[in-house]
Amino acid sequence: MQAMPETADQSKRPDKDVRPLTGNEAIARGAWEAGVRVAAAYPGTPSTEIMESLAAYPAEDLHAQWSTNEKVALDVAIGASFAGSRALASMKHVGLNVAADAFMSQAYIGVNGGLVLAVCDDPGIHSSQNEQDSRIYGQFATVPVLEPSDAQEALDLTRLAFDLSEQFDTMVIVRGTTRLSHTRSPVAIGPRSEHPSRGFVENPAKNVMIPAHARRRHTAVIEREAKLKQYLETATINRWETGDASFGVITAGTCYPYVREVLPNASVLKLGASWPLPEGLLRRYCESVERVFVVEELEPVIEKELRALGIKVEGKQFFPREGEFSPEILRAGFEKAGVLEPRAKRASWALEPLARPPVLCAGCPHTSSFMAVRASGARVAGDIGCYTLACLDPLRGLDTTVSMGSSIGNAIGMAMAGDTKPVMATIGDSTFLHAGIPSLINAVYNQANITVLLLDNHITAMTGGQEHPGTGKTLRGGDAPKVDYEALVRAIGVTWVRTVDSYDLAQMYQTLREAIAHRGVSVIISNRPCVLDPMKIKGPALAIVNEQCNACQSCMNLGCPALTWGDDTFEGRHKVKIDQSMCIGCTLCAQVCTVDCIKPAAPMTTTTVTQ
Amino acid sequence: MNRPNASGSSIESEQLRPIAAAAKAREPMNVLIVGVGGQGVIMVSKALASLAQSKGFEVKQSEVHGMAKRGGTVFSHVRFGPQVWSPTIPKGEADILVALEWAEGLRWLAYLKPDTGIFICDTKRIVPPFACLNRRPGSPLRYSRETPAEVKAHVAEGYAIDATHMAEELGNERVGNVVLIGALSTALDFSAEDWEKSLAQFVPKKTIAVNLDAFRLGRNWIAEARTNPAKIESPATKTAAPAHVPYSVRLEITAEWCKSCDICVKLCPERCLRLNEERIAELAQPEKCTGCRLCELLCPDFAIKVHLDSPKQGVAA
Structure with missing residues (x-):
């Protein structure tokens, strides 16, 4: 084992209170310490816990909210900044696509109260639809991007981001990745510093983006970039760690610990900001070593910039452009x-x-919805949520999934293009509120012949059970008005609307058939709560009467994780058994059983609900 | 670099083997904890991380959420030492692999140090729906077939422990993960008292007693397994696949009785039926048909009969 690198000292603050925090908790702590007054987000893995952690701080310190989507969240934060308070918006990488319109224009306006955007990328696509690199958004909008490499830096850089925001009159991105978000490491925490509101500053030339103003602001943005570069030439968030001069590594963010793991003694330039880049520092560093490697996950953002400066560097020919890095890679x-x-x-x-x-849970109400969808013979445009899992065998119930809210628009296009099958869109409640409403209005307006199945499980389930405008609760658990989907859909102009209990399979089949038969837009709301959130539902389990089972495995079509093969066979096929600890007694398997051999395991009692 | 009370030498203590030999000097101790969503993988890793931190080590604990609740694979990397860089354990560098489910243990075996790695695995099998998709008579379960004996032969030190069953005997099947913490505790140089203190922070107050019992049960099990390995050999998990009888499927469809209701077409698990031009059911993709009889059972008009023909015996079953 080689000696430790001398510059790596993580116990610089022995006198401070040190706590194990995840990257997300540390970003929240950093924002709280920086005196954030308003924070808004739409949940999205891996960013979700930032806002959940912020909601654990006192309501007198800050207002924290779940917004209906990422653009709304960013607009709320921008509004708070206009009003003179420090504000934060957090989202996952693809959420920034939704917020991009506001994001790009805000870059011209700049800030009044400090404005920080925490964006969490997902290299390796652990739980997303792509692995886009958000650093490119920083470059695109000329907004600085700070990249923490561990939880301590997540706190420190988030605090700093608010100061830089006000100092340089710009929104600042704190960019994390799944690995930062979900790694817990020791963090020295500090007190909150209050930043009283600066009050709204009336300045239309800066705040109202009409062409005449925007042209002048663009000049200001370019000047701002030069000032930021100047600041970063000497900023301590960039660390030059000396070592053997035969080669050096330029890296940033969560790649840095991997570099140190495999090259404990190498010369490393660790950038605290991956955009913009300080030219002088980079040149001096590259001259100090014989070969320069750039180690960055996903896109060659830093590498390309160095090449544009005419510096010879190596990078993506050795380190992949896709997937998550690891010490092995x-x-x-x-x-x-x-x-x-x-x-x-x-x-x-x-x-x-x-x-x-991953599979739909035992008793998941989406299971029966997709049994019915599958039997409807429709072409199905899917959307983003737990129900996307219904694309896998055995349900194989949806044909496409693009992005949040795409299902209804995609279905309109399929119908207009003349798909020979009936066309259906399936969309969850939270996704519908996020981005489904404009496309449903579009369907009515353009008189599309489609069926929309609104899968209402009363929660944002995929991200772990967050409240939304349809649940009647706020982020902090307070009461809130509840969206009435049926009234909303009727107000848009849909005339054919039915609400069905997801657990009534026959009713689901029948309603779906009638909806497809209706010419024009029909909407079915399948209504049953998620079995995990807000409370775990566990009813009395069912069991197979083994002697009666004919091993038709009709129930196995559900893909329920509580159902597996038993030890016995019939005609060589495996009979089925039910895992009593997993079964919640939803009765779907009993409803599809061809010989009626699925019965309550114990005499019926009332359903129990446990927190 | 050393934290005041993080002495690298303490984890080299002699008395409790295996104290993973590689944890010497300044290299971090690497413990990989794996299982299936809902089993309590994260709780195990939190209890360990909290304990290591209380002893003055730098600790990194890394996992990936998202799909975890939905019956998918869950894993948590815990690394501690005087200095920890990568939050993830490089392949082949885990000192200890703790698995709460049998096939998950096998999935991560390559992460263990080949010469010194310790494998502690529950023999509990959680069979996913994916393993049971083939309806053909005699089709095998798609689940790992390696036996504990085979696995033990491939690792430096291996323990296959029926922790879930032991937890059930304590009256709470949910404490299986704590039985495994008990087993893990013997491979690390923290005192039993410290472990029990750490555990108490992470379990509901009402269940502290049963959790401590589970911890001690796991700890004693390992002690016994070391002194008398033969006695604790867990039952073989290899199950013989049912004998496969070759057969071909023939569908006898009575066209006059078929009223084109489409039920068989829509509910066929293999999607191998269709309505022909006269809107009568027919077998469009005979090679996909498994002969599961679902269409025969669902047809309201008894228009479909499924024959499983075996070349030797004529009609089987």
Whole structure:
């Protein structure tokens, strides 16, 4: 084992209160310490816990809210900044696409109260539809991007981001990744510093983006970028860690710990901001070493900039442009580059790993909805939520998924293009409120012949159970008005609307058939709460009467995780058994059983609900 | 670099084997904890991380949320030492792999240090719906077939422990993960008292007693497994696949009785039926048909009969 790198001292604040925090908790703490007054977000993995953590701080300190979508969240934060208070919006990478319109124009306006945008990317696509690199948004809008490498930096850089925002009159992005968001490490925390409101500053030339104003603001934005570059030439958030001069590594954010893991003694330039880049510092660093490697996840943002400066660097030929980095990937890249000695490869035991994709929960109301969808024979435009999992066997119930709210628009296009099957859109309650309403209005306006299945499970389920305008609760748990979907849909102009209990399979089948038969826009609201949130639902379990089971496996069509093969067979096919601890007694399997052999495991009692 | 009370030497203590040999000097101790959503993987890693931190180590604990609740794979990397860089454990560098489910343990085996890694695995099998999709008679369950004995032969030190069953005997199947914490505790140089203190912070107050019992049960089980390995051999998990009888499927469809209701077409699990031009059901993709009889059972007019023909015996079953 080689000696420790001398500059890496993580116990700089021995006198402070040190707590284990995740990156998300640290961003929230940093914002709170910086005196944030208004914070808004739409949930999205891996960013969700930022706003949940902020809601744990006193309501007197800040207002925190779930907004209906990321654009609304950013607009709320921008509004608070206009009003002179420090404000934060948080979202996942694809959420910034939704907010991009406001984001790009706000970049021209700048701030009054400090404005910070926490964006969490998902390299490796653990729970997203793509792995776009948000740093490019910083470059696109000429907005600085700070990149923490661990939870301590997440706190420190978030605090700093508010100061920089006010100092340079710009929104500041704090960019994390899944690994930062969900890694817990020790963080020295501090007190909150209050920043009284600066009050609204009336300045139409800066705040009202009409062409005449915007042209002048664009000049200001370019000047601002130069000032930021000047600041970053000497800022301490960039760390030059000296080492062997034969090669050096330029890196930022969550790649830095991987670099240190495999190259404990190397010369490293760790950038605290991945946009904009300080030219002088980069040139001086690159001259100090013989070879320069750029290590960055996803797109070659820093590498391209260095090449544009005419500096010879190596990077993406050794380190992939897709997926999440790991010490192994960095080691392989540095071995290929001839910097590290190849390690002896050891033959490992070749095991075929078990396929265990995520599935809909036992008793999930989406299961029956998609049994009915599947039997309807429709072409199905899907959307984003737990129900996207219904694309897998055995439900195989949806044909497309693009982005939040796309299903209804996609269905209109399919119908207009003349798909031979009846066309259906399936969309969850939270997704419908997020981005489904404009496209449903569009369907009515353009008289599309489609069926919309609104899967109302009373929660934002996929991200772990967050409240939304349809749940009647706010982020902090207070009461709120509740969206009445049926009234909303009728007000848009839909004449055919029905609400169905998801657990009544026959009713679901029948209603879907009638909805498809209706010419024009028909809307079905399937209504049953999520079995996990806001409370875990567990009713009395069902069991198979083994002697009666004919192994038709009709119930296996549900893909319910409580159903697996039993030990016995019939005609060589496996009979089915029910895992009593998982079964919640939703009765869907009993409803599809061809020989009526699924019965309550114990004599019926009333359903129990446990928190 | 050392924290005041983080002494690297303390984790090299002699008395409790295996104290993963590689945890010497300044390298961090790497513990990988894996399982299936809902089993309590994160609780195990939090209890360990909190304990290590209270002893003055730098700790990083990294996991990926999102799909975890939905029956998917869950894993948590815990690294602690005087200095920890990467939040994830590089492949082949885990000192200890704790698995709460059998096939999940096998999935992550390659992360163990080949010469010194310790494998502690519950023999509990959580079979996913994906493993049971084939309706053909005699089709095997798509679940890992390796036995504990085979796995033990491939790791430096392995323990297959029926922790879930032990937890059930304590009267609370949910404390299986704590039985495994008990087993894990023997491989790290923290005192039992410290472990119990850490555990108490992470379990509901009402269940502290049963959790402490589970912890001690796991700890004692390992002690016994070391002194008398043969006695604690867990039952083999290899199950023989049912004998496969070759057969071909023939659908006898009585066109006069079919009223084109479409039920068989829409509910066929393999989607191999269709309505022909006369709107009569027919088998469009015979190679996909498994002979599951669902269409025969669902047809309201008894228009479909499924024959499973075996070349030797004529008609089977």
